[in-house]
Amino acid sequence: xxxxxxxxxxxxxxxxxxxxxxxxxxxxxxxxxxxxxxxxxxxxxxxxxxxxxxxxxxxxxxxxxxxxxxxxxxxxxxxxxxxxxxxxxxxxxxxxxxxxxxxxxxxxxxxxxxxxxxxxxxxxxxxxxxxxxxxxxxxxxxxxxxxxxxxxxxxxxxxxxxxxxxxxxxxxxxxxxxxxxxxxxxxxxxxxxxxxxxxxxxxxxxxxxxxxxxxxxxxxxxxxxxxxxxxxxxxxxxxxxxxxxxxxxxxxxxxxxxxxxxxxxxxxxxxxxxxxxxxxxxxxxxxxxxxxxxxxxxxxxxxxxxxxxxxxxxxxxxxxxxxxxxxxxxxxxxxxxxxxxxxxxxxxxxxxxxxxxxxxxxxxxxxxxxxxxxxxxxxxxxxxxxxxxxxxxxxxxxxxxxxxxxxxxxxxxxxxxxxxxxxxxxxxxxxxxxxxxxxxxxxxxxxxxxxxxxxxxxxxxxxxxxxxxxxxxxxxxxxxxxxxxxxxxxxxxxxxxxxxxxxxxxxxxxxxxxxxxxxxxxxxxxxxxxxxxxxxxxxxxxxxxxxxxxxxxxxxxxxxxxxxxxxxxxxxxxxxxxxxxxxxxxxxxxxxxxxxxxxxxxxxxxxxxxxxxxxxxxxxxxxxxxxxxxxxxxxxxxxxxxxxxxxxxxxxxxxxxxxxxxxxxxxxxx
Numbered sequence: 120x121x122x123x124x125x126x127x128x129x130x131x132x133x134x135x136x137x138x139x140x141x142x143x144x145x146x147x148x149x150x151x152x153x154x155x156x157x158x159x160x161x162x163x164x165x166x167x168x169x170x171x172x173x174x175x176x177x178x179x180x181x182x183x184x185x186x187x188x189x190x191x192x193x194x195x196x197x198x199x200x201x202x203x204x205x206x207x208x209x210x211x212x213x214x215x216x217x218x219x220x221x222x223x224x225x226x227x228x229x230x231x232x233x234x235x236x237x238x239x240x241x242x243x244x245x246x247x248x249x250x251x252x253x254x255x256x257x258x259x260x261x262x263x264x265x266x267x268x269x270x271x272x273x274x275x276x277x278x279x280x281x282x283x284x285x286x287x288x289x290x291x292x293x294x295x296x297x298x299x300x301x302x303x304x305x306x307x308x309x310x311x312x313x314x315x316x317x318x319x320x321x322x323x324x325x326x327x328x329x330x331x332x333x334x335x336x337x338x339x340x341x342x343x344x345x346x347x348x349x350x351x352x353x354x355x356x357x358x359x360x361x362x363x364x365x366x367x368x369x370x371x372x373x374x375x376x377x378x379x380x381x382x383x384x385x386x387x388x389x390x391x392x393x394x395x396x397x398x399x400x401x402x403x404x405x406x407x408x409x410x411x412x413x414x415x416x417x418x419x420x421x422x423x424x425x426x427x428x429x430x431x432x433x434x435x436x437x438x439x440x441x442x443x444x445x446x447x448x449x450x451x452x453x454x455x456x457x458x459x460x461x462x463x464x465x466x467x468x469x470x471x472x473x474x475x476x477x478x479x480x481x482x483x484x485x486x487x488x489x490x491x492x493x494x495x496x497x498x499x500x501x502x503x504x505x506x507x508x509x510x511x512x513x514x515x516x517x518x519x520x521x522x523x524x525x526x527x528x529x530x531x532x533x534x535x536x537x538x539x540x541x542x543x544x545x546x547x548x549x550x551x552x553x554x555x556x557x558x559x560x561x562x563x564x565x566x567x568x569x570x571x572x573x574x575x576x577x578x579x580x581x582x583x584x585x586x587x588x589x590x591x592x593x594x595x596x597x598x599x600x601x602x603x604x605x606x607x608x609x610x611x612x613x614x615x616x617x618x619x620x621x622x623x624x625x626x627x628x629x630x631x632x633x634x635x636x637x638x639x640x641x642x643x644x645x646x647x648x649x650x651x652x653x654x655x656x657x658x659x660x661x662x663x664x665x666x667x668x669x670x671x672x673x674x675x676x677x678x679x680x681x682x683x684x685x686x687x688x689x690x691x692x693x694x695x696x697x698x699x700x701x702x703x704x705x706x707x708x709x710x711x712x713x714x715x716x717x718x719x720x721x722x723x724x725x726x727x728x729x730x731x732x733x734x735x736x737x738x739x740x741x742x743x744x745x746x747x748x749x750x751x752x753x754x755x756x757x758x759x760x761x762x763x764x765x766x767x768x769x770x771x772x773x774x775x776x777x778x779x780x781x782x783x784x785x786x787x788x789x
Contacts, residue, residue, distance in 0.1 A: 120433045121467055122163070122288075123238075124202035129182040129195065130165075131158035134497035140487060141502065145461035147481040148471045149527040150489035151559070155498030156471040159489070160292065160437045162199045163469065166243050166261070167290040167435065178254050181247050185496045195247040200264070203239040203288070203433075207464065224287075227263035227278060240264035241280060241288075261285060287432040291415065295439040295471075408444050412436075412456045419466050435467045436460055442474035454480040478524035483517055488527055488580045493788070504579045505572075512569040516576070523563040526577070530559035530788050531781065532584040534566035534573055539676045540587055542754040544777075547770060550763040551778045558785055571608040578612055583784045585667045585777065589675035590658075592729055593645070593720045602657050603640040605668045610637075614665060622656065645729050662776055669777055673730060674719070677745040680754065681737055683771050687760040688744055691753055696743045698736065715739035718746065 125140045127133035132155040148156045168174040181195040228237035245259035262277040339345045461468040486503040506512040526532050565573050566586050577584045591597025620632040661668040671679045681688045699707035712735050716727040719738035744753045
């Protein structure tokens, strides 16, 4: 049994168009603060919370449209609907079939087609109306919807849910602001009570308890002073209370009934430094949080073993920010515990998090991204979209987003090709007054292979992004092939074809490149005229606001920085490369330059004919600084020699444009 969908309409940040969220056995929700993650969990709580207080709606739960005048609103409505599936009905394993929890809902199950398993629809409908009080009047009702989805329904199709039926699904909610003691009582008072209440206790259990406890009270009575305290308490009470009822007040040292004992059950921990026992309340917040998760898992397992069945058909553990109060090195253990809970057939886990340590331990297929639409202030929900599992890119992208889960919380993502971009771009932005951490900018090395899938993912999640690629002129797959790749992918993701592919001939005749012409683009020659077309038409066009694809030209970021700040970079090595004198040893000089060009361009046939002569000599330095040692260390050391004024004044034009674009995107986001 599993809650597979949650549909929210006019609930908090979910607007009147309605939003459907798909759930798995373990579901993670990520996004910026105030994106709607807590609201989503509260939607589950309003349906199936353990206490009536949790299930009670308030005025603030009703969504108010952005443009609405609050003082004129007389009535608001909302609905929250859960679809509950029964995958166990498709099981052929008799043990799993015996665990089915259908009986309480047997008359309310619906089915769309004969080949599908039946499912359950539970809908909360509520209406707020204004009255003479500030909070107004709220009417809420919980129904089964007895027709399949996408079929027109009438009032007769709504059947009220009884308290017994509703209690078969219970949501245990752990908010971000922890109160471990009360949450522990909630868990033990819910699950543990279910277990103990279903044990076959002897009919005379209370008489047996009372008989066994009498010697305990007699023992205390024999201690000097105890009987005196008892008599004083009784006599003093009679001075104030004259009613025949409750007139005898006695000091009891133990409980004498089963119900009283069960209410006082608690877990203690030992050994301790003082050889005593610790109650849960004495543990730190972190240990209490860990024990809470352990307790839920233990009780769910014990419930099956002791009673042979789960008295709640489904227990949903909804945890906000499980990383709170927990030491970072224990977060892996926390996630393992949550996965264990979600693996139980009678349990499901929903969690939200801002911790990359938590998110990277969740399969991206189980993640959902939430973001606020700035035009309507409503929550947009998007599943994490990965390439096909049969494709080569699937594993790469899956591991990439696990390695850099911070992209889910970013206001802007800058995709670079490697470590160099992670060092240089933050430094350039900081010099221009943009500190990435302050503005929610993530700079990640995911712009190389399969960058098209990263574009697709970020487009699906509506996360603004800029890509900085290497042009790699004269390298294999570089130059025109890089331009062609970006154009084809941008077209694939719906960019306007006429705007992207429009070219003019001598400023007189315009033409829209055909598909065949785009396919031929990687065969364009590297003559001066074609290079001018690349530099003056295609590179600037791809940098436009609608595309945001920038290129480190003519080679890569490392070469660009070396060419711009040669002194700072050359000073990072005590002894530079041995370059023969060009005048006195022209042959050895030419041989050194040739080998430097081949190494830098990673191509045995490369001649460097599209580069200037001074760039040829820089390629020899490039090999020493970036191919012969760590790229990050070279950049870090060189950037230490440059102050902000140097970076602002002499930075390459590509970075100047990138900084401008970053500012434009951040301003638009604000």
